[in-house]
Amino acid sequence: MNTVAFSSWNGKIVDNRTSGKGAGKAKKPAEGAYPAALDGRSYDVLMGWNGLVVVDPKADIAALTLAYLGEARKLSCGECSVCMIGIDRVRDILQGLSSGKVTSKDLVEIEDIVKGVMVNSKCNFGRASALTPVLDAVKHFKASFVAAAGKTAAKKGEEKAFQVAVTAPCMKACPATLDIPGYIELIRNNKFKESLDLVRERCILPGVIGRACTHPCEDACVRKDMDGSLAIRLLKRAAADQDLQGGSALAVPKEEKKEKIA
Numbered sequence: 001m002n003t004v005a006f007s008s009w010n011g012k013i014v015d016n017r018t019s020g021k022g023a024g025k026a027k028k029p030a031e032g033a034y035p036a037a038l039d040g041r042s043y044d045v046l047m048g049w050n051g052l053v054v055v056d057p058k059a060d061i062a063a064l065t066l067a068y069l070g071e072a073r074k075l076s077c078g079e080c081s082v083c084m085i086g087i088d089r090v091r092d093i094l095q096g097l098s099s100g101k102v103t104s105k106d107l108v109e110i111e112d113i114v115k116g117v118m119v120n121s122k123c124n125f126g127r128a129s130a131l132t133p134v135l136d137a138v139k140h141f142k143a144s145f146v147a148a149a150g151k152t153a154a155k156k157g158e159e160k161a162f163q164v165a166v167t168a169p170c171m172k173a174c175p176a177t178l179d180i181p182g183y184i185e186l187i188r189n190n191k192f193k194e195s196l197d198l199v200r201e202r203c204i205l206p207g208v209i210g211r212a213c214t215h216p217c218e219d220a221c222v223r224k225d226m227d228g229s230l231a232i233r234l235l236k237r238a239a240a241d242q243d244l245q246g247g248s249a250l251a252v253p254k255e256e257k258k259e260k261i262a
Contacts, residue, residue, distance in 0.1 A: 008051035008136040009034035015140070017057065039165065049129040049168060049222065052136045061141045062148040065134055066094050067162045072130045077185075080122035083130060086113050090134065100149045107145055110138050123185055128222055129168070170232060173220035176202045176209075180217055180232055187235055192242040199236055207244065210237025 007014040012033055034053045038046060045059035046052070047068045054061070069091045076083040090110050096102045114131040121127045138145065170180045179198055186195035199206045213233050221229035 004034065004053055004055050005057040006052070006054040006140060007034045008133070008140065009053055010050050013140075038163070043163075047133045047137070049132060052133045052140075060148070061137050061144045062094065062097055064162060065137050065145075066091065066097075069094070069134065071164055075125065075130070077123075077125075079189075080120075080126075082117055082121045083126040086117035086121075086126070086131065089113055090131070094145075097145070097149050102145060102149045104142060104146060107138050107142050111135060114138075123188075124222065125181065169220040169222055170217040173216040175216075178202050178217075178236075183239065184230065184232070184235055187239055192239050196239045196243050199239065203236075206236050207240035210234070210240055 003016050004014065005016055010033070014033065034051075035046065037043070042055075043053075044056035045054050045061070045064055047064055052061075069087055073084070073087045073091070076087060078084045090113055093102065093106050093110055096106070114135045117126045117131055118128070167177075168181050171177055174180060179201075183195040183198045186192075186198060196206060203209055210233055213236075215233040217232045218224075218229040221232065223230055
């Protein structure tokens with residue numbers, strides 16, 4: 001694996017920048033320390049729940065961060081409002097780049113906001129995922145943000161074309177690509193039926209899979225290195241069992257199909 005300019009993937013800092021504040025001694029990360037490609041394609045810079053990877057030192061980190069925040073805002077459910085308010089405030093500050101108003105003091109405020117969201121958010125989207133790469137970007141690329149203030153490139157930061165792929169490590173590991181964070185959050189809020197409906201969008205036998213699956217998702221769970229992986233398979237099974245105990249039945253199609261199997 002080739003060296004990169006910077007990586008904070010999975011919390012492991014690799015800094016190969018040769019100049020500027022925060023630059024470190026060049027070193028080659030271990031195999032698998034960060035994604036070598038994204039869906040089979042190379043990239044210049046990658047920002048995701050696991051951190052930030054910068055291959056091209058000339059990448060516009062400020063524009064990328066704004067674009068990322070825009071996507072994160074779409075995913076914020078607003079149930080506890082902490083994520084939503086925090087993301088909006090950080091975006092407001094960074095949008096000041098276009099008028100040259102962002103200073104080092106503003107970046108310190110962003111760090112404080114992100115840390116506050118991580119502490120007070122109700123779910124793991126805010127606690128450990130959504131703003132982690134934003135904190136990494138602001139913390140390790142302060143000079144880039146300040147230098148971008150007032151420049152035309154930063155003025156249209158959110159309009160720059162970045163490829164978007166909404167996923168999570170557990171979803172990526174799941175053979176069926178189930179919306180695992182989604183159905184777990186519904187279970188946590190005692191919405192078993194809604195959770196099961198979400199699972200059934202991609203898995204028609206949740207009760208069976210909840211018992212027989214080898215659960216590779218749990219090996220990829222972001223909480224694995226914190227306090228242990230979530231019991232993802234068991235939670236899916238619990239939603240299915242709850243449905244059976246309640247005597248619920250699958251919804252009958254509105255129109256009967258004319259096609260026959262044999």
